[in-house]
Structure formats: C-alpha cells, structure tokens
Amino acid sequence: MTTDVQSRDLRDRVLAALRRRPVRPPYEPDLPDDPARTATELVRLTGMYVAEPFLTLEEARRRLGVDRTRLAALLRAFHEVPQLREAVLTGPTQKYWAKTVLPLEQSGSLDAVLRGLPRYPQMIGFYPGPTCMLRCGFCGRLTGVRYETPAIASGNDTFAAIIDELPTDDPERLHISGGLEPLTNPGTGELVRRAAARGFNVTCYTNAFALTPGTLRRQPGLWDLGALRVSLYGTDEGEYTGTTGRAGAFTRVRANLLEYQRAVRRRGHGPALGFNYVILPEQVHRITRLVDLVAELNEACPERPVAFLNLREEYSGRPGAGGLSTEDREELRVALGAFERRVRERAPGLRVDYGYALHALREGTPAVLPRLGHAELRPGAHPQVALQVDPLGNVFLYREAAFPGLARTDRYVAGRVSPAVGLGQVIEEFVASGRRIEAEPGDELFLDGFDQVVTARLRQLESDLAAGWGVARGLLR
C-alpha cells in the first residue's frame, strides 16, 4: 500500500474477491450492495491501518465518511477477503503487527489488561546487575549509583524464588537484562542454570565488557543460555569511546567476543550469539563495518556463526541522546542498501532485524516510533504484558524506570517480591488494588520502544471498546 499502483492492484484483487463471494445478504440491510464502492472503501481502510497501526475505528470511520452500520459492514468484509489482512501484515509497518501486537493478542495478555485480570506477564525481565562499567550517552542510569553488595546475594535469592514460582507454559517468558549490566553479578550464571533446568530458554542482554574467559569459567551456567544478545556501541575505538565514555572498551569487547567464539568452537555448542546496535547520527554511514566485525567473529567459529543483528534507531528521547534527523534518516536509507549488499557478501546467514521504524524506512516509508507524552500513559500500565524485577525485588512497570536512584520511579513499582510475597501475589494485589498512577511530565522517558507500542495498542483498544466496537476492536488480532 505504498504506491497508487499497489493500491489499484489491491483494489482490483479485492473487487474480484468480492465478486467471487457466495451470494450473501447485502452489507447494508436497506441498500443493494455495490462491490466497486465496497472495494474502494476497503482499500482505503486498509491503507489507513498500514500507515497508522494505532488508529481508532472511530477515526477511520470519520475519514471514510461512513456511518457505523456501514463501517461494521466493511469490517465484516475486511475479514472475508484475506488479501486485506495480508496487505496490513506485509506493509511497511508490519513489524508492529508481527513482532508485538499479534503475539500479544494471541497470548491473551492484552485482553487480561483490558479486563483487569491478573496473570503472569508474557515477558519478565530480571535486572540483576549491581552496577555498570560503561556510561552510554543515551542510558537513563545515574552515574555512580549502584546496588550495594549485600543486595546482590539476597537479590539472587529473590530471582531464584521467582524462577521456581513461574509456570513453565512459555519457555521464552524470561530474559536477563538491565537496568545495569547483568554480568557484574557473579550469580547470573547460576540463575541461568536454574531457569534452564525448568525449561526456560533465557536470553541475556549484555555489553560483553565482562564476558571474559574468566567470567565464563567462574559462571559456567552462562553456557545454558538460549541466546547471548550483545549491545554493541560502535565499530572502532573512537565510536565506542564517544558512546560509552570508556577508552579501550572496543578492543576489550572485540577480544572477548573472539574468545567466546573460539570457546564455542572448542565446546561444539553454545548460546546463539547476536547483537543489538543502536544507530547514532554520526555512525550512520559506517554501519557496513558491523558486517565486517560479524564476518571476523564467524571466521573464529564457522560452525556457529553470529545468528542475528538487531538494528535500532535511538529511542530514549533524552535531550542530546542522539536521535536521527530527517537528513540522517535519508542518509541511513541509502546506507542500508550498501549494508545489505555487504551482508550478502560477507555474512549471508546473518538474520537482520530492523525493528519497528527502520523496517518502514527501508521500505521507503517515513515512519517513526510512536512517542506518547506523559498525559497519554495508561494509569494502570500493563503488568500482564511485561514486568521487570531489580535486585531489591522491586517489580517495575516500565523498562526504563528500573535504574537505582532515579527520581519518581517508586510510583512505577507495582510491589516488592520478598520471601513472604511471590511475583504472582504482587501482580494480583496490584491489579486488584486498581491503583492509578498519575503521570507527570518526563515520565514518558520511563517507557522504551516496546512499552510505547504496548501502550499505544492498549489506548487504541480501549478507545474502540468505549465506542462500542467490541470484537472488531483494533482491526486485527
């Protein structure tokens, strides 16, 4: 749905599908059906959701200029013509639907939020790191603030108790991340081993600065990870120092990764290795060098090459953090072409994920991530979808709120896990309490891109339900 030609082609196919349909009652009780008009309106409706996945049905109705009966008829027809669903799911904003919205719909977690029912969330993040050795410009943490040493052991007991408590119906539910750097906790490997023994396929997000042979020797449980997702902050020493504030970091991370690959080769197996890379404006034209680093790591272990690379644009929204300008985006669109050629040449097995907004950019559509303001945050957040736990047992409602010492984040703590209170009880009590958090200016920075997408979807669904659209809410599920 990106060009007139594509729209016309879709309209023709929709019209043919409507004409092939078995004889059905007309869409409107008092009017003869007009397939040509219906096809045109369906294509317009589809185009709106391709461009704006979080549109409300009432807004779509207003733009179409139809009454409720007519929109209800169009929505029925939409679901009878598979090409329309396909157009949404293969369009430039497909990532919103495929990566987040539809999996959450299918898990029932969005419905649980809408109905105010407690449930273990789809995603639980353990944030076990007491500190971090880097200082990235876009990071929300407070320099110098850390969890004190006694909190590490008791925190690990809390994480272990949660692992033992969790139902095992979803092996992908658990990840270890930050907050602060998880490999600064000497017990992270043991937690991974405990979780793996219960069948969890845990992903650990790390900056890999501490991913040394010594750490792997001291924490053999790290070998039980399902995936190791390394956040890279550049492709040479200058970029790394500029982003992380730590001289020598690139040399050390690169050496650690090469050693890791050699260790995997010796062992004959190991967690899938992949990278997260946030593209900052000054790095746009150098992204092909990422592929060279991947190729070098693949040479160290050809049997287990780097599995994935997630490219993202800066999202924190913090002043000076490095968001992309319109010119940067255009430069990036061109650079992505060269990048893809280099992937084909040097790392053909690499799975590249462009995330919500970069995927759209690659398709030539100017799409940006939803960026809700504080007034648009939902007062009850979405604990049935995702939660984060820190070493003190605090259960955070938003991902970027879970840093020690951040002002005003205590309002986003749903409760605290302790020897007497499990995670399930924290969720139940928070949901049952009906607690409403009045957001203040700046609170929107506590949401990462995922939290923003979930919030945008829930706002859309609530609006559709309030307008009486029932099962049609949100167009797709």
Ligand code: SF4
């Ligand atoms: S973004 Fe991660 S690696 Fe960088 S300073 Fe923050 S916690 Fe440390």
